[in-house]
Amino acid sequence: MKYAIYQMDVVVADPEANRDKIKNWIETQVSKNKPDTVVLPEMWNAGYALDRLEGLADNNGENTIPFLSNLAKKHQINIIGGSIANKKENGIYNSSYVFNRKGELVHQYDKMHLVPMLDEPKYLNGGEAKGAVFDLDGVKMGVIICYDLRFPELMRAIALQGAEVIHVVAQWPTARKDHWKFLQYARAIENQCYVISANSSGTCNGTDFAGESMVINPSGELVASGQPETESTIDASIDLSIVAEIRNNIPVFESRVPHLYGE
Numbered sequence: 001m002k003y004a005i006y007q008m009d010v011v012v013a014d015p016e017a018n019r020d021k022i023k024n025w026i027e028t029q030v031s032k033n034k035p036d037t038v039v040l041p042e043m044w045n046a047g048y049a050l051d052r053l054e055g056l057a058d059n060n061g062e063n064t065i066p067f068l069s070n071l072a073k074k075h076q077i078n079i080i081g082g083s084i085a086n087k088k089e090n091g092i093y094n095s096s097y098v099f100n101r102k103g104e105l106v107h108q109y110d111k112m113h114l115v116p117m118l119d120e121p122k123y124l125n126g127g128e129a130k131g132a133v134f135d136l137d138g139v140k141m142g143v144i145i146c147y148d149l150r151f152p153e154l155m156r157a158i159a160l161q162g163a164e165v166i167h168v169v170a171q172w173p174t175a176r177k178d179h180w181k182f183l184q185y186a187r188a189i190e191n192q193c194y195v196i197s198a199n200s201s202g203t204c205n206g207t208d209f210a211g212e213s214m215v216i217n218p219s220g221e222l223v224a225s226g227q228p229e230t231e232s233t234i235d236a237s238i239d240l241s242i243v244a245e246i247r248n249n250i251p252v253f254e255s256r257v258p259h260l261y262g263e
């Protein structure tokens with residue numbers, strides 16, 4: 001499966017400009033490399049303009065869902081749609097949508113762990129749906145959002161449901177870039193799955209975002225990565241046969257003893 005990852009400089013507080021950027025970027029990728037799957041970063045509609053989200057957030061995906069669905073269908077690509085600020089009945093969420101090649105919405109997820117260091121708990125509601133897997137081109141996959149990466153329980157739950165590829169969509173700051181990188185290696189190794197991330201670059205309210213989006217294989221080897229702090233595209237192909245191979249050689253899932261973990 002061929003991937004193109006958009007390590008995007010999100011235009012703060014300008015959803016229309018960001019939709020234009022994404023449309024142009026997808027059209028360029030399709031004409032250049034014909035990817036099977038593209039990945040977008042976190043909060044790409046508004047960035048971290050949290051105090052202005054009342055006016056900027058989408059309403060239950062009413063702009064984002066048709067926008068991404070049409071692009072997926074038109075170009076026959078899968079889209080891991082990053083995430084957006086999204087207004088629902090009882091508040092604003094950080095919501096992710098995933099579309100298959102037919103433009104069908106196959107998965108949605110609201111970020112469950114809100115990041116205190118970026119003030120999310122003050123402005124957003126946390127999602128309450130259980131982590132779940134979806135299917136793209138016959139492959140079981142998952143998606144988590146940025147700060148979720150610090151909670152191994154969530155990725156483990158998704159891997160236990162059979163995910164072979166887990167995406168991390170992010171706006172992770174440069175200030176903690178080593179955590180960003182090492183946690184992704186750890187999650188890939190412990191869950192013996194591909195970890196594929198799309199981080200943003202650029203700056204919002206004095207916070208610089210790290211870039212360095214990554215593709216890590218189930219053995220913990222780096223397949224591809226983006227430049228630090230620079231808008232760019234990461235192209236990578238993944239070989240799914242490695243997942244079964246590593247899971248056979250080091251049978252971590254069979255060696256688990258959950259009844260002894262005191263949960």
Ligand SMILES: NC(=O)CCC(=O)C(=O)O
Binds near residue numbers: 145147148150179
């Ligand atoms: N957008 C985020 O969730 C950032 C997470 C972060 O800054 C951290 O975990 O550190």
